[in-house]
Amino acid sequence: xxxxxxxxxxxxxxxxxxxxxxxxxxxxxxxxxxxxxxxxxxxxxxxxxxxxxxxxxxxxxxxxxxxxxxxxxxxxxxxxxxxxxxxxxxxxxxxxxxxxxxxxxxxxxxxxxxxxxxxxxxxxxxxxxxxxxxxxxxxxxxxxxxxxxxxxxxxxxxxxxxxxxxxxxxxxxxxxxxxxxxxxxxxxxxxxxxxxxxxxxxxxxxxxxxxxxxxxxxxxxxxxxxxxxxxxxxxxxxxxxxxxxxxxxxxxxxxxxxxxxxxxxxxxxxxxxxxxxxxxxxxxxxxxxxxxxxxxxxxxxxxxxxxxxxxxxxxxxxxxxxxxxxxxxxxxxxxxxxxxxxxxxxxxxxxxxxxxxxxxxxxxxxxxxxxxxxxxxxxxxxxxxxxxxxxxxxxxxxxxxxxxxxxxxxxxxxxxxxxxxxxxxxxxxxxxxxxxxxxxxxxxxxxxxxxxxxxxxxxxxxxxxxxxxxxxxxxxxxxxxxxxxxxxxxxxxxxxxxxxxxxxxxxxxxxxxxxxxxxxxxxxxxxxxxxxxxxxxxxxxxxxxxxxxxxxxxxxxxxxxxxxxxxxxxxxxxxxxxxxxxxxxxxxxxxxxxxxxxxxxxxxxxxxxxxxxxxxxxxxxxxxxxxxxxxxxxxxxxxxxxxxxxxxxxxxxxxxxxxxxxxxxxxxxxxxxxxxxxxxxxxxxxxxxxxxxxxxxxxxxxxxxxxxxxxxxxxxxxxxxxxxxxxxxxxxxxxxxxxxxxxxxxxxxxxxxxxxxxxxxxxxxxxxxxxxxxxxxxxxxxxxxxxxxxxxxxxxxxxxxxxxxxxxxxxxxxxxxxxxxxxxxxxxxxxxxxxxxxxxxxxxxxxxxxxxxxxxxxxxxxxxxxxxxxxxxxxxxxx
Numbered sequence: 001x002x003x004x005x006x007x008x009x010x011x012x013x014x015x016x017x018x019x020x021x022x023x024x025x026x027x028x029x030x031x032x033x034x035x036x037x038x039x040x041x042x043x044x045x046x047x048x049x050x051x052x053x054x055x056x057x058x059x060x061x062x063x064x065x066x067x068x069x070x071x072x073x074x075x076x077x078x079x080x081x082x083x084x085x086x087x088x089x090x091x092x093x094x095x096x097x098x099x100x101x102x103x104x105x106x107x108x109x110x111x112x113x114x115x116x117x118x119x120x121x122x123x124x125x126x127x128x129x130x131x132x133x134x135x136x137x138x139x140x141x142x143x144x145x146x147x148x149x150x151x152x153x154x155x156x157x158x159x160x161x162x163x164x165x166x167x168x169x170x171x172x173x174x175x176x177x178x179x180x181x182x183x184x185x186x187x188x189x190x191x192x193x194x195x196x197x198x199x200x201x202x203x204x205x206x207x208x209x210x211x212x213x214x215x216x217x218x219x220x221x222x223x224x225x226x227x228x229x230x231x232x233x234x235x236x237x238x239x240x241x242x243x244x245x246x247x248x249x250x251x252x253x254x255x256x257x258x259x260x261x262x263x264x265x266x267x268x269x270x271x272x273x274x275x276x277x278x279x280x281x282x283x284x285x286x287x288x289x290x291x292x293x294x295x296x297x298x299x300x301x302x303x304x305x306x307x308x309x310x311x312x313x314x315x316x317x318x319x320x321x322x323x324x325x326x327x328x329x330x331x332x333x334x335x336x337x338x339x340x341x342x343x344x345x346x347x348x349x350x351x352x353x354x355x356x357x358x359x360x361x362x363x364x365x366x367x368x369x370x371x372x373x374x375x376x377x378x379x380x381x382x383x384x385x386x387x388x389x390x391x392x393x394x395x396x397x398x399x400x401x402x403x404x405x406x407x408x409x410x411x412x413x414x415x416x417x418x419x420x421x422x423x424x425x426x427x428x429x430x431x432x433x434x435x436x437x438x439x440x441x442x443x444x445x446x447x448x449x450x451x452x453x454x455x456x457x458x459x460x461x462x463x464x465x466x467x468x469x470x471x472x473x474x475x476x477x478x479x480x481x482x483x484x485x486x487x488x489x490x491x492x493x494x495x496x497x498x499x500x501x502x503x504x505x506x507x508x509x510x511x512x513x514x515x516x517x518x519x520x521x522x523x524x525x526x527x528x529x530x531x532x533x534x535x536x537x538x539x540x541x542x543x544x545x546x547x548x549x550x551x552x553x554x555x556x557x558x559x560x561x562x563x564x565x566x567x568x569x570x571x572x573x574x575x576x577x578x579x580x581x582x583x584x585x586x587x588x589x590x591x592x593x594x595x596x597x598x599x600x601x602x603x604x605x606x607x608x609x610x611x612x613x614x615x616x617x618x619x620x621x622x623x624x625x626x627x628x629x630x631x632x633x634x635x636x637x638x639x640x641x642x643x644x645x646x647x648x649x650x651x652x653x654x655x656x657x658x659x660x661x662x663x664x665x666x667x668x669x670x671x672x673x674x675x676x677x678x679x680x681x682x683x684x685x686x687x688x689x690x691x692x693x694x695x696x697x698x699x700x701x702x703x704x705x706x707x708x709x710x711x712x713x714x715x716x717x718x719x720x721x722x723x724x725x726x727x728x729x730x731x732x733x734x735x736x737x738x739x740x741x742x743x744x745x746x747x748x749x750x751x752x753x754x755x756x757x758x759x760x761x762x763x764x765x766x767x768x769x770x771x772x773x774x775x776x777x778x779x780x781x782x783x784x785x786x787x788x789x790x791x792x793x794x795x796x797x798x799x800x801x802x803x804x805x806x807x808x809x810x811x812x813x814x815x816x817x818x819x820x821x822x823x824x825x826x827x828x829x830x831x832x833x834x835x836x837x838x839x840x841x842x843x844x845x846x847x848x849x850x851x852x853x854x855x856x857x858x859x860x861x862x863x864x865x866x867x868x869x870x871x872x873x874x875x876x877x878x879x
Contacts, residue, residue: 013383014376017431021375024435031429035319038326045329048278049336060404062713065705069520072669075111075230076518080241080269082227082248083506087262088208089222090637093117095257095265096225102251103229109247111230114662121660123644125651127561128551135557138214139564142645144184145213150571153642157582158631159590165597169604188212189601189609195633196616199626205262206633209641226511231271239278241271268502276497280839281340288837292347295829300351303822304358308440312433313354320350320425324418331417332410338775339411341834341842342418348830349393349415350422352789352823356382357426359819361434371438375431383427385796388740389789390423392733396785399729400778403721408778412725465866469756469859476759479766486771487687487715490514492841515684517697518706519676524656527674534678534700539693541681545674546667549659558651565649572646584624591617591627677706684708714774722777729781733788741795749867750791753859758783761852775841776848786827787856790820791864798868817861824857 020027070077084099086092100115116122127135142149151164168185191207198205211222231244245267252258252265296317300310324346328335335342360382364374397416400408493500506512521527524546531543551557582590595617601610620626656664667675678697682689694712697704737747758780765771772779797816831853834846 009384009387010380013379013387013427017375017379017383017427018372020428020431021372021435024432027428027432028436031319031425031432035322038329039322042322042325042329045333046325047334048281048340049334060713060717062705062709065703066710068703069518069705072520072673073518073666073675076666076675078230078233078241078271080229080231080244080248080267080271081512082229083264083266083268083502084225084227085221085264085266086223088206088637089210090206090208090640091260091262092223092225093210095255095260095263096227098255099251099257099265100227102255103227103248106247106251109232109244111232112662112665113230114228114666115225116663117225119660119662121658123647125551125654127648128554128557128651128654130557132553132556132560135560139560142213142564143567146567146571148188149568149642152635152638153571156635156638157590158587158594158627158634159582161634162590162593162597165594165601169597169600185601186607186609189598189607189613192634193609193612193616196613196620196630199630199633200616200619204629204633206637207635209638213641213645220510224506224509226509233271239275241275245272245275266498266502268499268506272499273493273497273503276499277493277839280494280497281842288833288842289343289347291836292344292830292833295833296347296351296826299822299826299829300355303355303818303825304362306362306439308437309358309362312430312437312439313351313358315433316354316425316430317347317350317422319429320418320422321346323421323425324414327417327421328414331413336407336410338407338778338841338845339414341845342411342414344830344834344846345411345415346418346422348827349419349786350425351826351830353386353390353422353426354430355823355826356386356793356816356819357430359822362439365439371434375434379427379431382793385789385792386423386426388736388792390419392736392788392792393785394419395732395736396729396781396783399725399732399781400721402728403724404717405721407774408721408725411778462866462869465862466870469863469866473756473759476756476763479763480759482766483762484687484771485715485719485777486773487711487718488685488690489711489774490685492773492775492839492844494838494840513679515680515690515708516706517678517680517693517704517708519678519701519704521674521676523672524668524674527676530701531676531678534676534697537696537700539681539689539696541679544677544679546656546659546664549663549667550654550656554653558653561649561651568645568649572642572649584627587624587627587631588622591622591630678704680708718774718777722772722781725781726784729784733784737788737792745871746795746799749864749871750788750795752867753791753864754784754787754856756863757787757852757856757859760855761848764851764855765848770844770847772848773841773844776845778845779848779852782849783852783856786853787860790824790856790860793820794860794864795868817865820860821857824853824860827853828857 066077082096082099084092084096086095096115097118100113100118103110104113122129127138130138147167148164151167152160154160155163165185191212195205195207214222229244229248231241233240234243248267257263257265293314297310297314300313301307304310304313321343324342328339328342332339357378360378361371361374364377365371369377394416397412397419400412401416403409490500490503495501495504503512503514507514519527519530521530527545528547531545534540535543595614598610598614598617601607602614604610620630652658680689680693682693684690684693690708691712694708698709734747734751737750738744741747741750761779761783793816828850831846831849835843835850837843837846
């Protein structure tokens, strides 16, 4: 740009490029050696930190609350949840008990294993935790089943079952009300029919006596067991929970729980989801980088139309990328889930410098200059704009440095430095490569037909184009209030990863609440008092302290349990006796007796289950093996159920001191501080409900922490960081343009299309339903830095041509629009590759960057030339 204050800079750039050209071999060798060494060091040094909390400044109030909670209860936020589900409750119970026992035997992998059902305390006192009405209902069911249980406890065989059903048949034949018999025996006969039908088809389906004898809760699935383990974490590795997770999976395989068709064992929890997320990032970022490089190469080939130009440009890009990786390793040391995308961003942005420089060299050579002269001319004409665009891009990245959002500030630091590295590489390595591999150019290219027609349209329809752009800007501005920010990091995780899918599929279980608030209080008494205050809030569903595990109405419940012990005592006297072995002939006789009793019951009205069972028994091949299987299917789980009932009716009064130590360790610290958990009344996956819940709880308990507090506070911190960074970037870039262009009108011309592109980008998030999130908030500050590059080049070339510094041609006939177009296309190609990432955060960043750069390209190539045409009042310029 030939304007005041620039000759010194031009002379420096020209001299620098000339020096690189003369010392080409030394420059290239030194660059390749340093790049190789830098890449080796970065690969050996750089790690990935998947912690989302570490992406925000530790001095934020919510971080201090979280740190205090973690110091008091260090394992709560690092627990792994094992979900064991069986076709029937007993299968889940068996598998969970075996799994919990095996995990507890591995203290090298697990600090603690919490499985309440295995605790003697809960086995003995479990009935006290039922609501009084539910306990009465259970007592009534067991009273009705007492004759059945008493008879079967004496003879746990098909014969004993036949005898019980025979007695029921006699009562029905004797005039007992058929509907009463149906109510008493209907569920049991239906369950027996299921087992018998399954056996006839070769599918073993045991009868669940727990389902028959217990009142199933509609909220808590009876066939699901939850085990909570605190893993031993190794923070010296990239995957701290890897050994523990591997140990769980190995034990599941050892117990042969995977191959069982009626069992399902899954794991979730933050350590598992973070490991799955890290795996997604590690597996995807390499493919994304490769795809980015391929797309950039293809677009370079189309834009530069010379294999040598493509080769030297890509070589320069790769050397710069290695240098940037070295900088990241030295300056940061580890990457987070956002800064890991620096390589893709560098590929998409660094290539812009090479395109502008290479096309300007090509243009000079096509007009008769040799390589040294073309390099000097390119350095003098595009070197200044390249330096300016590098500085503007760096400003947009570095604008996040003063914010509390460490995730983006680290990406900003790496990528901001990367812009200067890219500039240095393209003004040093690229000229040296041109010296060693001078481009072979065809005859001079004629101006593009598209460029000719576009120039004509832009001059003749400049007012219309500017008017349409203004209208689009106003419409987009109206959409801005509807833009939203999604602050839930769960939405950025891969919903198809096993751990996330497990969590999402089990959120209907009230025992699993990922959005519970945790509050640390001085003691149990203050915890209980605060719980009472919070429980009055309509946004709070329930609260939980250690005192909640002391059952209410114990006297009334113990009276009911004593009554159950009285009428069940005889039936449970022989509890636990296994199904006895019988001679095949005796078992065949029992089977025939059972068939006869069931057939008789099928003749009674309103007993469709008896008809089903009779049909299934008649179709069953009565081999000794089949009859043994049938006996096991129907009665195999009864002894265990009788044993559990026998233990449950020995319940005793419970106070805080009687609670198991494993439970108290999860609610009280050694110095007496107490944990209060607050559960929401609404679904907190909805942002408005979550924000409302957080605000009302925080007003009562400012020290509260937990997922909803962290999510909401982090979201607000990120939005503040975004606004601060966007404002900083816009202000500094504006000042930079005013200083460099020395003209307010030209500066506004550069900023106008960027403002339009920014508004349209925000409107696009509204129309497409793609909210801003923790990853893609970088887009708008970045748009100002990246988008300004094309505007600077267009305005600078327009000024040069208008002043006759070059050939005096129309802007659209020069190489500059083509350079802007293909630099934007290569950037879009790189970001499109990022959009294919399986990590939703990086993919959303790629999607929105693709949209914003595309809109910026259209604004710079259409709206800006129209504004320039209006400014200069040009008639059709000559080619």
